[in-house]
Amino acid sequence: MVLRRLYTVVGILILGMALLGGLQLVTSSTPAGDISGTLGRQLLLVSPPSGQVQLLATLPVTVHVQIALTNTTGFIASAQPAAYASVRASGADALLLDSDTRNKVYYFLDAQAKNAHLLADRWGTTVYSDDRQILLAIPAARERSFLDAVAQNPIHIELLTGKPLYLGERAGTTVPKTVTGEANAAVASLLSLVTPDRLSAIIADLSGNRSVSINGRTLTLFTRYTFSKQIGDATSYVRQALARLGLSPQDVPWSYGRYSGVNIIADIRGRSNPDRIWLIGGHVDDTSQTPYTRAPGADDNASGIASMLVIADILRQHQFQDTIRFVAFSGEEQGMWGSKSYAGRLAASGAQIAGYIDLDMIGWDGDNDHRVELHSGTRQSSIVLANAFAAANARYGSGLIIEIKQGTASRFSDHSSFWDVGYPAILAIEDFFADGRAADRNPRYHNSGDLLANVRLDYVTRYTQAALATIAELAGLTDTQTATPTPTSTASLQATPTARPPSPSTATATLTPTPAGGTGTCRDLMANGNMEAAFGWTFGRTARPASYTDAAVFAGNHGLRTGIEPWTLDRRSHSSAYQSVAIPQDAASALLTAQIRRGTGDGTGDYQEILLLTPGYRLVRTLYRGLANDADWQTVRYDLTSLAGQTVVVYFNVYNDGDGRRTWMYADDVHLSVCIP
Ligand SMILES: [Zn+2]
Missing domain, CATH: 3.40.630.10 (Zn peptidases)
Known part of the structure; x- marks a missing residue:
């Protein structure tokens, strides 16, 4: 407390100047990061006439906090003794809240909280209160016990510091930018x-x-x-x-x-x-x-x-x-x-x-x-x-x-x-x-x-x-895509004849997109894209079918596995998971995003791929095809906006050639975000 008092003197002296000049008041004796500041001897509630906040700068007070009053605005201020009279003489409304702030600390309490007034009465003297806040004077020696008592109650508090309030808006830092128009x-x-x-x-x-x-x-x-x-x-x-x-x-x-x-x-x-x-x-x-x-x-x-x-x-x-x-x-x-x-x-x-x-x-x-x-x-x-x-x-x-x-x-x-x-x-x-x-x-x-x-x-x-x-x-998002990793192969349709799900007849029964997500202009078309439930995805019936897994999870408790993990028996097999989505005709944007994590012990023959297929399982687009090892999860993004009006099958697949060197790919948080203007 002694130290804090010492910093006060300078603050009071230049207070009036600071308000007039709109300057930030920092005394060189203030320790970096310290917040206590200094209160003048008297604590006042000052309310300038409507529209005359500038009047405050001419008064011999330090304004600390602005509070809303019924129909007007009030300011908690402190001042040297005798200031109260000159404030009243200026035409501003003023209440003397406390005539002596020495050896006290002041806290606001949320007046709507349970027990707020009981706490206030127990720990100090209420110097001001309305239906939103209580301003409480507490003997400085009791501050720590007050804080521990407050901690045990459902109530929020605020320290009143001696720092001067910056009146108005800081030049050059106001918000001129208003974002309007279409969704980006x-x-x-x-x-x-x-x-x-x-x-x-x-x-x-x-x-x-x-x-x-x-x-x-x-x-x-x-x-x-x-x-x-x-x-x-x-x-x-x-x-x-x-x-x-x-x-x-x-x-x-x-x-x-x-x-x-x-x-x-x-x-x-x-x-x-x-x-x-x-x-x-x-x-x-x-x-x-x-x-x-x-x-x-x-x-x-x-x-x-x-x-x-x-x-x-x-x-x-x-x-x-x-x-x-x-x-x-x-x-x-x-x-x-x-x-x-x-x-x-x-x-x-x-x-x-x-x-x-x-x-x-x-x-x-x-x-x-x-x-x-x-x-x-x-x-x-x-x-x-x-x-x-x-x-x-x-x-x-x-x-x-x-x-x-x-x-x-x-x-x-x-x-x-x-x-x-x-x-x-x-x-x-x-x-x-x-x-x-x-x-x-x-x-x-x-x-x-x-x-x-x-x-x-x-x-x-x-x-x-x-x-x-x-x-x-x-903040102005400037990029439109960050494709990591970049698709490493541009295999043609002819090169991927085996990309067909081996049993399309069993797949067609469940290919109904279930929108999940927002209700407004944008929504997610993928069903169970976070893999947390057991619907939405169809697993091709192969020697090593894909499955939901808890062994590799980007978020939540489950992810998706395709391919053959190192600890299971290698086989020559596709391993696919897929679902069908209908991209609306009027979609202004359609963005497929997924988290993937690829692994392989092979150098050739095997591959991982993400494809778009027609409902009849013909290739529409190869989004990714390659053979990669990821140290961690990767985000992939594919712009499908040009496919508006089409129904496509989103198809994750891994092919193993059965040479004993295995390849696999995990996926999680697969989303197709579609925005309608
Ligand atoms: Zn809280």
Whole structure:
């Protein structure tokens, strides 16, 4: 506390200048990443006359936070003694909230949370409250016990720091870009790569549903509480996951008083405007009534981190005009400590932040109505960001029912840290806050019952698809295809007479495409493309027929095997899996994507292939034919748009010549994404 007081003096002196000049206030004595700042002696609620926010800059106060009041806007400010009188004389409305801030810390509490007022009365003095927030003064000596008590309740809090609020929008970093018009086929093709399996795998890891391997150690993430020993494992998990994607994660430390932690960030660097940065992510820390021993936090907020990591995994293979930065904050449940530090650093360095999409609690949909909330606040740049998200949801058929909250927006997540330094940001959350309508918030948040089993994966999938489409469009996806691997052979029809399924008569009975996926303009035509069920695919009746397998899985619990694995008996045999799809006449785009993993011990004679056949099993197109060994799963993409109006059989096959050297190919997440204008 002593140190923090020392930094105050400089801040107060240049406060007025900073507001007038629109300058970011950074004192040289402030430790890097520290967020506490300094409060003046008095705490005030100031409300300038409507449309006269600029008046604040002329007052002898430091403005810290903007809050929505009924019919107007209020600002929590601090000032030296006697300022209150001159504020009143200026024509602004002002309330003296606390005449002496010394040896106190201040926290906002979500007033809609259960026990909010009980907690407030137990731990401090309520200096302000309305139907959304309580501002609580707490003796500084009791801060840590207050935080541990709060941790055990389903409530979100926010630290009031002494840092000055950046009034208005930061020049040059507002969001001018509005994406309109048709769905982009390249973006649409990415959405089917977002699957419940990929999301649930990460949520399972983060919520202690199963053990994980972190830096070579096998462990279970029982808790991600900021003050627990395991918070380091949780951040390591995120760092490791981003590193595995080939991104280069960085640790960005933060500090608050005697506490410290790290945020993790990783970039896909923009090709044209690398300095223009779009942020997406959420907080990795969590809490519960048993925060040190068991806090699964599946919805709050493994859901948001899983979404961020899946989006990173998909987008890393593409190119963008602007930089996309993936972020994982810690210290959120203590009042957004990590993000306050990070947003402050960005602003101090003059970073050009185009917007932050904060994914926090995107896993609960108790009434299955697909309703979500986007909290934009009232600034235009953030509203544009929320509108872009809603437009992407509509254009790509993610199926969310979106409510954009402006005047009634909540501050209780990391997005508000960005608002306060003048950057555009939105909170993307489940149907959490009541505004004249009953909310549908997770009843088990901040509880050891916040488990993967209670997460609605379909909802997280839709939310992630909409977020992916939003960020891909805003950052300017520039490539149209990244074919890895490139088909290595252009075998003619004559060269592949044996490509025919040997028993077409048994195949025709099940060749009915079953659309699975979105309900809007884009949908996935493949049936059971993720291989998790036992329908959709037909296996040719050969000596070594293909099958579903749990031996090689890209996501979920099952994949598809074609060919002969090393540990089984070699034979001369085809081994095929196929299904028929009807590509609509009016399809504006049709993109076939799949994960494949090929293996062989042979050098000649055998081959792996992916073909398109007519319903009568004549070759339409060879998408791939070769003999390859893959160290890992490969994404393949084929543009089938020119086949609109045709029914084709998607055909995976491996041929073994029976010479004792085997060849095989696994496939998973096979999707044919079709978009109708
Ligand atoms: Zn929370």
